[in-house]
Amino acid sequence: MAAERLRRIVLAARPQGLPRQEDFRLEEQSVPAVEDGGVLLRVRYLSLDPYMRGRMDDRKSYAPPVALGAVMPAESVAEVIDSRHPDYATGDLVVARTGWCSHAMLPGAGLRKLTRTSVPVSTALGVLGMPGFTAYAGMRVIGQPKAGETVVVAAATGPVGSLVGQLARAAGARAVGIAGGAEKCACALREFSFDAALDHRQPDLPQRLAAACPDGVDVYFENVGGAVWQAVLPLLNRFARVPVCGLIAQYNSIEPDTGRNSLAATMRAILTRGLTVRGFINYDFSEHYADFLREVGAGVAAGRIRYREDIVEGLERAPQAFIGMLTGRNFGKLLVRVTADA
Amino acid sequence: MAAERLRRIVLAARPQGLPRQEDFRLEEQSVPAVEDGGVLLRVRYLSLDPYMRGRMDDRKSYAPPVALGAVMPAESVAEVIDSRHPDYATGDLVVARTGWCSHAMLPGAGLRKLTRTSVPVSTALGVLGMPGFTAYAGMRVIGQPKAGETVVVAAATGPVGSLVGQLARAAGARAVGIAGGAEKCACALREFSFDAALDHRQPDLPQRLAAACPDGVDVYFENVGGAVWQAVLPLLNRFARVPVCGLIAQYNSIEPDTGRNSLAATMRAILTRGLTVRGFINYDFSEHYADFLREVGAGVAAGRIRYREDIVEGLERAPQAFIGMLTGRNFGKLLVRVTADA
Numbered sequence: 001m002a003a004e005r006l007r008r009i010v011l012a013a014r015p016q017g018l019p020r021q022e023d024f025r026l027e028e029q030s031v032p033a034v035e036d037g038g039v040l041l042r043v044r045y046l047s048l049d050p051y052m053r054g055r056m057d058d059r060k061s062y063a064p065p066v067a068l069g070a071v072m073p074a075e076s077v078a079e080v081i082d083s084r085h086p087d088y089a090t091g092d093l094v095v096a097r098t099g100w101c102s103h104a105m106l107p108g109a110g111l112r113k114l115t116r117t118s119v120p121v122s123t124a125l126g127v128l129g130m131p132g133f134t135a136y137a138g139m140r141v142i143g144q145p146k147a148g149e150t151v152v153v154a155a156a157t158g159p160v161g162s163l164v165g166q167l168a169r170a171a172g173a174r175a176v177g178i179a180g181g182a183e184k185c186a187c188a189l190r191e192f193s194f195d196a197a198l199d200h201r202q203p204d205l206p207q208r209l210a211a212a213c214p215d216g217v218d219v220y221f222e223n224v225g226g227a228v229w230q231a232v233l234p235l236l237n238r239f240a241r242v243p244v245c246g247l248i249a250q251y252n253s254i255e256p257d258t259g260r261n262s263l264a265a266t267m268r269a270i271l272t273r274g275l276t277v278r279g280f281i282n283y284d285f286s287e288h289y290a291d292f293l294r295e296v297g298a299g300v301a302a303g304r305i306r307y308r309e310d311i312v313e314g315l316e317r318a319p320q321a322f323i324g325m326l327t328g329r330n331f332g333k334l335l336v337r338v339t340a341d342a
Numbered sequence: 343m344a345a346e347r348l349r350r351i352v353l354a355a356r357p358q359g360l361p362r363q364e365d366f367r368l369e370e371q372s373v374p375a376v377e378d379g380g381v382l383l384r385v386r387y388l389s390l391d392p393y394m395r396g397r398m399d400d401r402k403s404y405a406p407p408v409a410l411g412a413v414m415p416a417e418s419v420a421e422v423i424d425s426r427h428p429d430y431a432t433g434d435l436v437v438a439r440t441g442w443c444s445h446a447m448l449p450g451a452g453l454r455k456l457t458r459t460s461v462p463v464s465t466a467l468g469v470l471g472m473p474g475f476t477a478y479a480g481m482r483v484i485g486q487p488k489a490g491e492t493v494v495v496a497a498a499t500g501p502v503g504s505l506v507g508q509l510a511r512a513a514g515a516r517a518v519g520i521a522g523g524a525e526k527c528a529c530a531l532r533e534f535s536f537d538a539a540l541d542h543r544q545p546d547l548p549q550r551l552a553a554a555c556p557d558g559v560d561v562y563f564e565n566v567g568g569a570v571w572q573a574v575l576p577l578l579n580r581f582a583r584v585p586v587c588g589l590i591a592q593y594n595s596i597e598p599d600t601g602r603n604s605l606a607a608t609m610r611a612i613l614t615r616g617l618t619v620r621g622f623i624n625y626d627f628s629e630h631y632a633d634f635l636r637e638v639g640a641g642v643a644a645g646r647i648r649y650r651e652d653i654v655e656g657l658e659r660a661p662q663a664f665i666g667m668l669t670g671r672n673f674g675k676l677l678v679r680v681t682a683d684a
Contacts, residue, residue: 270621
């Protein structure tokens with residue numbers, strides 16, 4: 001272990017709009033010794049997720065902002081390489097909040113041990129991790145799709161959207177996905193069984209969405225905001241439900257939009273159509289986590305539930321991959337392989 | 343009865359912005375004969391409510407627009423003066439959807455008979471009618487105030503707001519009311535037991551509201567929209583609930599607001615604070631109607647629940663009274679006395 005160095009990526013500057021490579025800095029230090037009650041981890045896969053963009057801004061949110069010079073936050077699948085905690089032994093695999101690091105020394109409490117199954121460990125960060133649970137909990141608690149209803153979701157090949165579509169179909173609902181580009185739309189139809197898939201980069205999204213939803217929209221799973229919300233709003237049926245788990249389209253906006261104030265139209269729709277618009281963070285619904293792991297875990301193991309991963313090699317590529325994700329350049333759950341599987 | 347004539351007020355023109363007297367027309371005709379299965383009604387009190395403004399516009403809402411030349415819709419307390427329905431006899435008092443009329447011939451089915459109690463019959467249009475049930479159902483199903491929480495409502499001396507405040511207090515919550523003018527604010531404190539009352543016509547509402555809600559806002563009962571929403575939004579606590587039953591501030595707006603687009607800020611707050619924003623019409627929750635009549639009826643009869651009425655004399659004054667209500671000129675539940683009590 002003498003040759004191993006801890007590499008980590010810290011926030012170097014607060015981005016204005018879309019982050020740039022210079023907003024991040026790669027640092028190196030020695031690997032720390034494990035403290036009593038702790039475990040020393042070597043990261044295998046790092047999860048890159050849109051919520052991290054919000055943490056880079058110095059404003060109030062559900063979590064405090066990342067301090068300048070502090071390591072970027074992330075969940076990882078990591079291997080225990082040294083342990084002074086009775087529940088963990090060298091060689092165990094865990095899900096941990098390591099941040100964008102090659103190694104981390106963390107208290108043993110709060111880790112989640114992965115049992116070896118037929119499913120790749122990387123899924124613990126995607127379809128069987130936070131994004132998958134976001135889709136599951138948002139649909140179960142807020143969306144509540146019924147047979148014959150229509151469910152719309154954007155980022156339809158991403159880890160949240162792809163599971164939302166599959167859960168909609170499993171409930172007997174029509175699933176309409178929105179994605180960026182022909183290749184992602186083809187994947188949404190072929191891999192994730194969406195009934196229709198629309199490319200938001202092509203013109204006339206509102207018209208095409210209306211055509212794809214002849215009976216209106218009963219559940220809109222909001223993870224992007226912006227133009228997609230404007231296209232969906234006129235189609236929402238009476239008593240439609242809108243779980244809001246992300247607004248990636250507006251994360252990088254520096255100035256509020258000017259022009260027509262669409263708040264009045266949104267409030268009017270909420271009132272006159274009895275809409276429920278509800279924001280949530282996956283852990284708000286942790287009482288459903290065990291059900292999620294059992295149900296979706298069984299579906300993934302059996303091949304009934306599909307997922308797609310986009311794996312980037314090397315911690316040093318994390319900033320560029322993250323920036324690309326914010327403009328839709330990833331194709332599936334974005335992961336960074338920090339060290340290869342043993 | 344030979345001398346009686348049916349007077350009614352019809353929609354003469356679709357208003358642009360705030361309605362004008364010329365948008366309404368008083369018509370007279372003979373009182374119709376009662377048909378088989380029907381009752382002939384003489385209206386005592388007519389209810390004027392903000393939702394009627396929405397019906398005057400030719401656009402999609404939860405109810406179809408009023409046709410040009412058609413009678414303006416309204417609920418009334420009326421006396422049966424002739425009946426060919428077995429459930430109704432001359433002299434019975436009913437709540438009926440008569441419209442803005444002195445008389446109406448309606449099918450007996452769908453009327454609600456009023457039993458004679460100690461409570462004035464006019465309350466069947468206010469605290470014990472649609473507005474009261476709107477407050478009750480919105481608080482029970484969506485708002486769900488808990489002891490120690492803070493509830494904010496505007497139009498605090500109106501029939502919805504005044505009951506929202508009293509229900510909040512009954513639940514052990516702090517009730518903060520917003521109203522137009524010093525007299526209404528004094529009434530909110532004195533009559534309706536609000537913990538604080540703020541005049542929205544004075545400057546710096548956001549600052550004063552923040553000072554009146556030191557622990558933030560857990561329930562905002564939305565019945566006005568516009569500037570009050572902007573003042574409340576920064577104060578909403580994590581998991582705050584926003585029942586939306588009206589948006590009177592934007593009913594008369596012709597053009598969408600320009601300038602800063604506050605939709606993005608609203609969606610961001612919904613996401614990061616896990617807000618629930620849910621529109622409703624009172625009859626969406628009709629399963630709670632019997633509980634409402636029993637609980638609030640007992641409170642009103644015992645004097646525990648207070649209410650305030652603003653009664654205008656004469657059907658011909660309904661248009662002016664309605665226009666005044668849209669600019670906050672009424673003080674309490676607005677009613678038109680069409681014929682005096684027997």
